[in-house]
Amino acid sequence: MTLKSCFSGTSPLNRKVAVLDLTHAGTIVARKLAELGLDVTAVDVYNTVSEDVLLSMRQDLCITVSKNPIPVNPFGLIVSPVHLDPGYQMLVDAGEQGKVIISHHQAVGMVLSTSRVLEGVKVIEVTGSKGKTSTASLLADMLSRKMAVVLHTTRGLELWADGRSRLLHLGLSIAPGSILHAIDIMGSMDIHPDCCIFEVSIGGTGYADIGVITTLEPDYAIAKSTSKASDAKIRMLDYGKEGSVFFLKSNDRKSLDKARELGREFFTFTDSCSHDPQADLQLTFDGKGITLSTEEVSLAAELDPSYSASSYTLAFAAAGAVALHMGISQDSVRDVIGGFTGLQGRMQEKDVSGRILIDNSNSGMDIKSAERALDYGLSRLAGENAGKVLMVLGEEAAQVCEGLPPEKVAEFIGRRIGDIERLILIGERMKDIRHERISHAAHLEDGLGQLIGISVKGDLVLSCVKCFR
Numbered sequence: 291m292t293l294k295s296c297f298s299g300t301s302p303l304n305r306k307v308a309v310l311d312l313t314h315a316g317t318i319v320a321r322k323l324a325e326l327g328l329d330v331t332a333v334d335v336y337n338t339v340s341e342d343v344l345l346s347m348r349q350d351l352c353i354t355v356s357k358n359p360i361p362v363n364p365f366g367l368i369v370s371p372v373h374l375d376p377g378y379q380m381l382v383d384a385g386e387q388g389k390v391i392i393s394h395h396q397a398v399g400m401v402l403s404t405s406r407v408l409e410g411v412k413v414i415e416v417t418g419s420k421g422k423t424s425t426a427s428l429l430a431d432m433l434s435r436k437m438a439v440v441l442h443t444t445r446g447l448e449l450w451a452d453g454r455s456r457l458l459h460l461g462l463s464i465a466p467g468s469i470l471h472a473i474d475i476m477g478s479m480d481i482h483p484d485c486c487i488f489e490v491s492i493g494g495t496g497y498a499d500i501g502v503i504t505t506l507e508p509d510y511a512i513a514k515s516t517s518k519a520s521d522a523k524i525r526m527l528d529y530g531k532e533g534s535v536f537f538l539k540s541n542d543r544k545s546l547d548k549a550r551e552l553g554r555e556f557f558t559f560t561d562s563c564s565h566d567p568q569a570d571l572q573l574t575f576d577g578k579g580i581t582l583s584t585e586e587v588s589l590a591a592e593l594d595p596s597y598s599a600s601s602y603t604l605a606f607a608a609a610g611a612v613a614l615h616m617g618i619s620q621d622s623v624r625d626v627i628g629g630f631t632g633l634q635g636r637m638q639e640k641d642v643s644g645r646i647l648i649d650n651s652n653s654g655m656d657i658k659s660a661e662r663a664l665d666y667g668l669s670r671l672a673g674e675n676a677g678k679v680l681m682v683l684g685e686e687a688a689q690v691c692e693g694l695p696p697e698k699v700a701e702f703i704g705r706r707i708g709d710i711e712r713l714i715l716i717g718e719r720m721k722d723i724r725h726e727r728i729s730h731a732a733h734l735e736d737g738l739g740q741l742i743g744i745s746v747k748g749d750l751v752l753s754c755v756k757c758f759r
Contacts, residue, residue, distance in 0.1 A: 308362065309397070310370040310380060311335045315467025317343060319369060319394055322401045322470050324351040331356065331365070335378065362389055369397045371465075372492055372522040375514035393522075395466045396529060399495035403531075407473055408497075412437075412485040414612065415494040417523050418504030420654060422464075424605035424633055425504050426489045428626060430455070432613035435622040437484035442472040444489065444653045444758060445633070449481060453626070463758075464491045464653075492519055494526030500535050500616075501526050504608050506542045508656070524548045537611050539604075540569035559611040562603035571614070573607040575600065580627065582610045589620045597632030597639050598648075598666045601659075635753075637663060639670075644747030646670055646677075651734055651755040657698040660754035664706060667750045677748035679709055682737035684716030686757035694756045696720055703728070714740060716755050 306329045309320040313336045320332040331354040332347060347353040359379040362368065368384045368391045376382070384391055392400075402408055416426045423443045430441040434450035440458075441448045447459040459475050462468045469488050476483070492512065494501050506520040524545045527536060538545045540558035549556045560566050562575040574581045579592045580603065593599040606627055613623050632638035635652035637659075648670075650663040660683055671677060683702075685694040696719045703725065707713065713728045714737040715721075721730055731737035734755040741751050 305329050306331070306365045307367045307369060308333060308360075308365045308380065310368065310378070311374055311394075312339045312343075314371055314373075314394070315463060315465035315471070316371070316394065317347065318467035318470050319397050319401075320347065320353055321351055322405075323369070323397065324353050326401065326404055330354070331360070333357075333360065333380065335374065362387060365389060367392065369394060372517075372525075373512040376516055377514065393466075393493070393525070395490070395493045395495050395526070398466045398469055399497040399529070399531075401470060402495065402497040407477075408486060411483060412500075412616075413498045414485065414487045414500040414502065415490050415498040415526070416487065416502040416504065416608075417490045417493055417526065418502070419506060419508055419510075419519065419523075421504040421602075421604040421608065422489045422654065423652070424602055424636055425502060425608040426487050427633060428602075428605050428609035428630065429612055430487050431626045431630075432609060432618050432623055433485055433487075433616065435626075436616075436618055438482075439485045439487060440472075440476055440481065440483040441487045442469065442489060443487075447472050447475055449483070464489045466490055466493070466495055469495065492522045494523075494530070496526065496529040496531060498526075498530070498534060500537065500612060501530055502537045502608055502612060503539065503542065503545050504604055505539045506544060508658070520544055527552055527554055530554065535615070537608060537615075539608075540564060540566040557611055557615065559607040561607045562600060571607060571611040573603055573610075575603050580606055582607065582614075582623070584611075584614065587614060587620055589624050591624045591627040593628065594631050598637035598662075601637040601662065601666075602630070602632070637666065642742060642751070645742065645745050646748075646750045647753065648750070649753050651682075651753045651757055653756065653758055655754055655756045656694065657702050660752075661702060661706065663752050663754050664709060667752050668709060671750050677750060678711040678745065679750045679752070680712045680714075680741040680745055681710050681752040681754065682714045682716060682731070682734065682741055683752075683754045684720045684737075684756070686716060686734055686755060694719075696723060699723060712741065712744065 308331045310333045312334045320330050324330040334357045337357050344355045362380050362383045368389050371394045416422050426443050430439045430450045433439050439450040446457055448455045509518050509520045512519050527548045536556040538556055538558055540560050541564045557570040559571040560569045560573050572583045581590045610623050635649050638649045640647040648663050648667050700723050715730050716737050
């Protein structure tokens with residue numbers, strides 16, 4: 291989608307655009323549309339943007355800003371995030387008046403198509419409910435054996451070459467607008483990669499050459515529970531550019547049906563939790579190694595025992611499928627998988643002064659992941675002289691994805707508190723959950739520090755907090 295196609299048939303005088311929600315990288319979307327010559331009004335739906343930022347938007351690019359809904363009559367286009375409540379007055383009015391409404395994702399795709407800033411660069415977008423960061427990171431390592439890769443994930447902005455990474459920037463979100471910020475940073479540092487891999491929340495921009503949906507499960511409600519996140523994610527199939535290719539999990543029927551309906555080119559993969567002999571790439575896992583198999587390839591890789599490899603089989607399969615499709619050698623794929631030791635905050639095992647620390651604190655952490663961490667940790671303590679189990683659990687930011695629902699935390703505690711000697715809960719929403727073995731802390735580092743302080747050598751410390759890292 292380009293500016294020309296978006297405004298086809300409208301008066302040149304009517305190039306007025308309303309960008310709703312400035313919290314989730316919406317300020318970047320509004321600025322970029324203004325830089326392309328549109329008359330932009332930015333609406334701070336959640337009233338979270340500082341006055342300094344709003345003033346800068348006015349002064350730098352003549353963007354009109356508002357903290358309240360305004361009449362939609364003048365606008366030729368409404369840009370709204372996929373998770374905004376459809377009952378928001380401007381969306382209701384826009385629907386009634388037949389206004390064109392596109393998502394932040396589509397607006398970013400429109401900016402990229404119009405500006406052509408990534409022309410000649412292979413673009414890969416990775417979305418999904420689980421495994422996005424791990425898939426993107428493994429894929430960057432694999433592709434870097436053949437090309438220069440810029441990787442943008444919740445871990446930061448990295449430059450990969452020859453199997454080594456260099457951190458360029460910390461602090462970006464994976465909201466679609468952050469892609470534009472990442473590209474600006476690349477330009478300011480005069481970095482010109484062969485390939486860009488973007489981790490994207492709840493969908494894709496339509497600009498990618500390759501789109502990956504790691505999995506649609508677990509699904510969850512968005513837009514004030516009026517729609518499902520899975521529906522937003524598979525929209526990348528609707529507006530993907532001509533010639534784009536998609537990689538989909540073989541048991542995600544919704545995405546497969548949509549891809550077939552649209553006539554999209556796609557490839558499927560399995561992981562250790564799914565078996566489909568018809569999948570284009572199949573993964574088998576025996577606890578010590580994995581095998582990736584296609585019609586042309588069968589490669590086996592031994593796995594490092596220092597982390598919970600079972601938590602990464604989805605990422606191994608998705609990244610391996612894309613890498614092999616792009617001509618990366620079997621040896622390179624095998625070397626990356628075999629040399630992998632986990633990502634920080636994603637079931638990575640560490641020794642901390644003789645304690646076993648299972649670090650599972652990240653933006654995608656949910657209660658199922660916390661329970662897997664507990665089960666994995668208990669398996670590490672098997673034996674007569676096993677130490678105590680201590681755990682920090684909760685959320686540092688309820689707005690990270692869908693948050694960590696307190697009711698699910700309470701249910702988990704009701705079932706598993708017998709396995710845990712001491713549990714520290716993080717987050718305002720957890721304060722009403724009480725038990726004689728439970729205490730509360732403000733932040734992950736506070737809780738973790740307390741557990742390290744009261745534990746001894748041989749104890750197991752589990753870190754399971756939903757947070758940006």
